[in-house]
Amino acid sequence: MGSRVSGKTAFVTGAANGIGRSIAERLGEEGASIVIADVDVEAADETAAAFADEGIEAEAIECDVSDRESVREAVDATLDAFGSLDVLVNNAGISVGERFEDITPEEWQQVMDVNLTGIYNCSAEAVPAMAEQGDGRILNISSIAGLNLSYAGPASYTASKWGVIGLTKHMAWDLSDYGIRVNALCPGGTLTPLIEQLTSEEEREATRSKIPLDRMAKPRDHADAALFLVSDEASYVTGTTLTVDGGLSLSVRQEV
Numbered sequence: 001m002g003s004r005v006s007g008k009t010a011f012v013t014g015a016a017n018g019i020g021r022s023i024a025e026r027l028g029e030e031g032a033s034i035v036i037a038d039v040d041v042e043a044a045d046e047t048a049a050a051f052a053d054e055g056i057e058a059e060a061i062e063c064d065v066s067d068r069e070s071v072r073e074a075v076d077a078t079l080d081a082f083g084s085l086d087v088l089v090n091n092a093g094i095s096v097g098e099r100f101e102d103i104t105p106e107e108w109q110q111v112m113d114v115n116l117t118g119i120y121n122c123s124a125e126a127v128p129a130m131a132e133q134g135d136g137r138i139l140n141i142s143s144i145a146g147l148n149l150s151y152a153g154p155a156s157y158t159a160s161k162w163g164v165i166g167l168t169k170h171m172a173w174d175l176s177d178y179g180i181r182v183n184a185l186c187p188g189g190t191l192t193p194l195i196e197q198l199t200s201e202e203e204r205e206a207t208r209s210k211i212p213l214d215r216m217a218k219p220r221d222h223a224d225a226a227l228f229l230v231s232d233e234a235s236y237v238t239g240t241t242l243t244v245d246g247g248l249s250l251s252v253r254q255e256v
Contacts, residue, residue, distance in 0.1 A: 001029055001030070001031065001055065002031065004030040004231045004232070004233070005027055005030045005031055005032040005227070005231055006030065006031030007031065008031070008032045008033070008086040008087050009033045009034075009084050009085050009087070010024065010027045010028075010032040010035065010086065010087035010089065011035040011037055011075070011078055011087065011122075011126065012024040012089040013065050013089065013090055013092035013118070014037075014038055014065075014091040014092030014093065015034070015037060015038055015089075015091065016040050016043035017040075017043060017047075018192040018219060019091060019141065019187060019190060019219045019222050020092070021036075021047055022219030022220055022222065022223040023089055023219075023222065023223045023226045023227075024051070024058070025056065026220070026226065027087065027089075028054070028056030028057070028058060029054075029056065030231070032087065033057040033059075033082050034051060034056060034057065035058075035061055035078045036048050036051075037062075037063035037074050037122075038060070038062070038063060038092070039062065039063065039064045039065075039092075041060060041062040044061070044062070047060065048060040059081055059082075061077050061078065065092045065114060065119075065121055065122055066110075066113035066114050067121075068121045068124075071121045071125050084129065084133060085126050085129045085130065085136075086130070086135065086136060087136075087230045088122060088139070089139045089141070090118065090119040090123065090138070090139065090140045090164075092114060092118055093114060093118075093143075093160075094110065094111060094114045095111065095150075095153045095156075095157045096110050096111050096154070097111070097154035097157075099154070100155040103155065107154075108156045111154070111156040111157060111160050112156065112159075112160055115161065116164060119140050119167060123138055126138070127175065130178065131179075133179075134179045135179045135180070136175075136178070136179065137181050137230040138175075138180060138181070138183075139183055139184070139226055139229050140164050140171075140183070140184045140185070141164075141184070141187065141222075142161045142164040142165050142184045142185065142186045143161040144188045144243060144248060144249045145157060145161045146161030146163075146186055146241075147186060147243065147249055148249065161186075165184050165241055168183065168184040168241070181238040182238055183229045183234070183237060183241070183242065184242070185222060185226055185229065186241055186242065186244065186245070186249075187244055188211070188244065188246060188248040188249065189208075189248060190217040190218070190221075190222065191217065191218055191219075210248055212246060213246035213247055214246075217245065217246060222244050225242055225244045229242060
């Protein structure tokens with residue numbers, strides 16, 4: 001157990017599984033109290049219990065990032081439980097639909113509501129507490145699809161992840177007056193349990209073959225990068241986009 005974010009309260013959305021869970025765990029290992037904010041409250045409870053077994057202080061709070069009232073209630077519960085909200089990791093995201101011409105208006109809106117408006121909702125509710133403290137760290141999870149496009153996902157996903165980067169930069173500009181730093185993280189292809197379940201070994205090998213570092217990412221790779229960006233070691237870093245993809249985005253064509 002370390003101390004790089006000791007005494008901080010970290011609110012991590014979509015933290016019950018995958019990259020979000022790994023980020024939450026890594027921050028907890030470094031001394032933060034963790035709020036596992038997830039729409040799947042049963043999975044969030046299970047994750048909180050697993051963290052407790054590791055000696056990490058964690059609380060599961062149901063939160064639908066696309067619903068402003070749900071976010072407000074989750075942030076209020078966080079402040080009641082821990083007295084502060086120091087780190088916000090906007091990780092929750094979805095991908096719905098296929099080719100552009102087949103995306104329905106409902107699918108388009110669903111992706112935007114979670115991937116982009118969700119970041120606005122959570123940040124807008126967290127900022128007043130951070131501004132009052134005179135310190136805050138917000139990390140928005142985009143994707144290498146936000147730097148180019150997703151060959152495996154729909155146009156709505158790509159558009160939302162580009163939007164995350166633009167929003168991050170403008171938030172960093174506006175919120176610097178309050179001592180709040182805002183950055184974005186762009187993960188590449190990652191071996192989460194869900195990806196392993198949904199893809200074949202051949203598909204994963206096709207992605208791996210395009211990565212200069214010769215392997216797909218592990219969730220921990222992104223967690224380590226996230227820890228840096230929300231720690232005091234990055235105290236002079238704001239408005240930046242950190243790509244963690246093993247060099248995959250160097251390729252002219254890529255599979256995300």
